[in-house]
Amino acid sequence: MSYDAQFRVWRGDDEGGDLVDYTVEVNEGEVVLDIIHRLQATQAGDLAVRWNCKAGKCGSCSAEINGRPRLMCMTRMSTFAENETITVTPLRAFPVMKDLVTDVSFNYKKAQQVPAFAPPPGLEPGEYRLAQIDVERPQEFRKCIECFLCQDVCHVVRDHEENKESFSGPRFLMRIAELDMHPLDALDRQHTAQEEHGLGMCNITKCCTEVCPEHIKITDNALIPLKERVVDRKYDPVVWLGNKIRRRPS
């Protein structure tokens, strides 16, 4: 059941590089990461690639396969024709370090800018009581494995380096939505979502949802609801007036 596949892998570093052709054996049931590992072990011992769990749980082996951001460990070789040339490149939205490894520190900086969960005052550990229906919404977002494929595919930063300053990207806007939907979080996050994290830059073209390996409905369940919440606070005079007249507990 094995055959020889044609691979084109980007080799290089921040000073330049190119797509390099390889012919490499493929066996039944293998995924793209297996093939990259075979290249490492047999033809290119110094081929740099990030990976950990090889089961789609850690989000390390993000790359672009035939131009689409994907996890290499979750891309089965059987989805390609045997005569198809498979192109593997590093994520194209981040600076490259070497071969398939990119510098994803942008994401860690953005993570540090989202204020942490603010526990409600006066509630001791062990006293938290939460309804399952209330935790389910934020739980969906906590499935995120931080593969940063959504950050990579989002055209706001992918196509516009200059926006990296003012836009946190789908992953961290979703984190804000998660905290804003946490039943016990005590901080206001709606203003900062728009003012500091660039929610308004998102034009909901849904590529983040398309590439999410965890199948999180980032756009429909996090970004749009967050936009609507921001509208409540910033653009909706009726809600504004209502809030002025009576403070709602909700």
Place this chain on the structure above:
Amino acid sequence: MSEIEKHNYDVLVVGAGGAGLRAAIAARQAGLRVAVISKSLFGKAHTVMAEGGIAASMGNVNPRDNWQVHFRDTMRGGKFLNNWRMAELHAKEAPLRVWELETYGALFDRTKDGKISQRNFGGHEYPRLAHVGDRTGLELIRTLQQKIVSLQQDDARAINHEGADEGKMKVFAECTITELLKDDSGRISGAFGYYRETGGLVLFRAPAVILATGGIGKSFKVTSNSWEYTGDGHALALRTGSALLNMEFVQFHPTGMVWPPSVKGILVTESVRGDGGVLRNSEGKRFMFDYVPPVFRGQYAETEEEGDRWYEDPDNNKRPPELLPRDEVARAINSEVKAGRGSPHGGVFLDIASRRPADEILRRLPSMYHQFKELADVDITAEPMEVGPTCHYVMGGVEVDPDTAAATGVPGLFAAGEVAGGMHGSNRLGGNSLSDLLVFGRRAGDGAAAYVATLKGIYPAVTEGQLREAERTALTPFDVATSPEAENPYALHAELQQTMNDLVGIIRKEEEMREAIEKLESLKERTPRAGVEGGRRFNPGWHLALDLRNMLVVSLTVAKAALLRQESRGGHTRDDFPKMEPEWRAKNLICTTDGDEVIVVEQPMIPMREDLLELFDRDELAKYLTDAELPQEVQSS
């Protein structure tokens, strides 16, 4: 000689999984400056692979649960070889550590009255595992990661800055520690390593080092462990002069994927069985009923009907034998396959499709569903899975003081999590790992802080000579690359894995282990010749060549200890000594190194405190302890 980056900290935590991060939080909260070394990116640690949950006797689902019951289950699971003080601390503190996570922002699944929901798991008498679907490890790591950021934000606020400040706590991602350094008096003075990304060398001066590097699974071919699990902490401890405990005990998780080949070994969570899944052989028989060992007889259901009733009414029925401790289930599967009753790809069938409705499976086991759908093209709501044993966890590890996590023999060295030994005895219960990380991670952080306080600001020094020595060792693989005798590190690794898998695997024999030791010794000769092409920037061949050194010494401790222990217990099964021997229970095997040589010696166990012994009845104790060890008054009765 190249430029070496230098940092000064109070505490250096090696490893950024659950134990490392919890230790870092504790040390930072004690006011110390903390560096966390992460071999991969921050938040990718192997902890994310834990699926089932965190064991803690909160009693939310069954109010009869308490720390004593949890302690008892842990000791039984470990076949009484556990360090009982660790098991006691663990059982007592686990609930606090879980509740604490909620204040960091964790969102566990809930009971109807809004408390943290708890699920059944192998070896636990009551539903005990706090969980989030089947991705509890991810929740744990993300929560701790976000708590670290939260503390960095507090630090920024304290100096009136926006965002996060890394001055007092910093995570060094994609960085590997190759050596620990000591001063003349034998105290820890720092650690030396390299950045994987750039190949740059780095020195951390710190009087306290907490090892939280996880396990050793990458020495085996079929394993649920990732590349990071190369036994770095175990090897660092040995090279620094500390000792490893009971390295012969390696847990083979009963249910790993067996097909397709490229994912062989990837874990199938025990929750599948906790939630109703059953094991069948090729004849369709639920074979686990034939494998209940004498020590557990009477505690498990004897008919399928009773086992099935247990899911609904656990108080009046006994649990099905599919939920026996992992070592028992793994051995049973092994026997069925050997007897020719295995599945087409050499495993057995794990069936939940015929036992639970599809929507319930999807809700309770979403990531298992995706894992099988996407990796094996199997729909677990419609067809059974094929599973078989996979190397999962090492019970053995650095010998530590239970209360402070201080490692034996080296002042300033601490260890927590999988790299530490003792807590789980000869076999770990599912769910006890995540709680172990939290309980002893925090204790290690506090222990290190207390130790640093005794130094009163005068820290042991690192000498230039030590630095040069560490640098030379780290760069050797580049120097030998041009030699005609250079070896391919990938090939050496494959040989090592095959040796361990075949000869020191789930069932062990004396002659095979002797053969393994011989092979390992020859690999030890060849490993220094592992050469690499290319430069230092993110060069996986170089990384592997350095990791190999660790895997080899750790594999040797496993093989040598396994050869010495002439009994079968938990994660150590001897074909030639199939019985569990009370005499051996009273002994720990201690591994140290002298230069390159691995030395294993027996060491008597400290007898269990009386009030803990009283938690068990005499009949049960008599199955494990020698007559001399049984408590006086019980003995006479």
Place this chain on the structure above:
Amino acid sequence: MQAGVSAPGRATIAERTLRTDRWWQAPLLTSVLLSIWVLYALVRTVSQRAYFAAPEHYLSPFTSPCVTASCPPAARDFGTWFGHFPPFIPLALITLPFLLGFRLTCYYYRRAYYRAFWQSPPACGVAEPHSKYTGETRFPLILQNLHRYFFLAAGVISLVNTWDVVQAFRPEGHTFGFGLGTLIMLVNVVLLWMYTVSCHSCRHIVGGRLRNFSRHPLRYKAWTVVSKLNAKHMQLAWVTLLTLMLTDAYIALVSSGAISDPRFYN
């Protein structure tokens, strides 16, 4: 694109995308279909012909409600609010801005036309042709935030359309009766309601804005229903475009006498 995928530091790859599939198909199809629809709607509303079939009482959704003196008296179910419109002002002026506004600010259509017309981005992982991008942070796109008002207006218009269907069950000279046109209008209005209710703003208003569902069980139930529909918002958006066009075209054919409406009862 200098600042994008070929920004300094990123992997040097000349191609705008390495995608090998036909990624341009979806945006192309979207732009063709939307253009056809807009063209059709433009022709129909400007021509102001054959929008009402009096005997069957079929009123085209494009022209409903008909409340000017220019409308045939039988079509003025809601009275006469305005005098005669000059011929260059379409009767649809009263509702069309709201309907268009609802669809134009709809979260699904935004995605569709940003991708298809503005190419921002044309497809995932395909570099967009613009050198600057500010998203929805400035005028006029900041007005997208007013979607909820258009949603409310669309709700009112859906009520009107529902009344039109009720009227279509009351053909001239009978208290009850219906033909194929009635059923077409009924299907159209049901789908219009589903599209309207499945709107993201609606989902937010009925319950999405709450932090604690458990304290508002009824709104939670409403939210779960809307959420289910919301997952089909895209499909509903396209289907209703089609049914709107079909309904109008059918009424036009009946009204102009090109075909006669098959009657099932009276």
